[in-house]
Amino acid sequence: QVQLVESGGGLVQAGDSLRLSCAASGRTFYAMGWFRQAPGKERAFVAAITWSSGNTYCSDSVKGRFTISRDNAKNTVYLQMNSLKPEDTAVYYCALQTGYPGTYFNTRYYDYWGQGTQVTVSS
Numbered sequence: 001q002v003q004l005v006e007s008g009g010g011l012v013q014a015g016d017s018l019r020l021s022c023a024a025s026g027r028t029f030y031a032m033g034w035f036r037q038a039p040g041k042e043r044a045f046v047a048a049i050t051w052s053s054g055n056t057y058c059s060d061s062v063k064g065r066f067t068i069s070r071d072n073a074k075n076t077v078y079l080q081m082n083s084l085k086p087e088d089t090a091v092y093y094c095a096l097q098t099g100y101p102g103t104y105f106n107t108r109y110y111d112y113w114g115q116g117t118q119v120t121v122s123s
Helices: none
Strands: 003-007 010-013 018-025 031-037 044-050 056-058 066-071 076-081 090-097 117-122
Touching (some): 018 090
Antiparallel strands (some): 003 018, 018 076, 031 090
16 A cells, blocks of 8 residues: 655745655655645645656746755655745645656546645734
């Protein structure tokens, strides 16, 4: 059984940094991603990383501020978030792809999800 355990959310001020972690267990996988969902909005793509090659993809809204990385030995993916803004406030979810479906940007193509971690950025 696949498990994704997230950690690292919290309440910070605008301009601060946070690092989210997501540890995966249970099987091999192709890629992992981070999504976020603000109140009243749909879940949106933030970043993704392929596991073997380490290729990364980020949404335009976080490019230059957020960095996704992985630790293969720990089966863990990280999201380093710098220069946080109030509009980054959301529940952040990590997700896992077991194979490559042709895209990293759509929630429908992820097979497993973490429980979510709240990130709140005050102005």
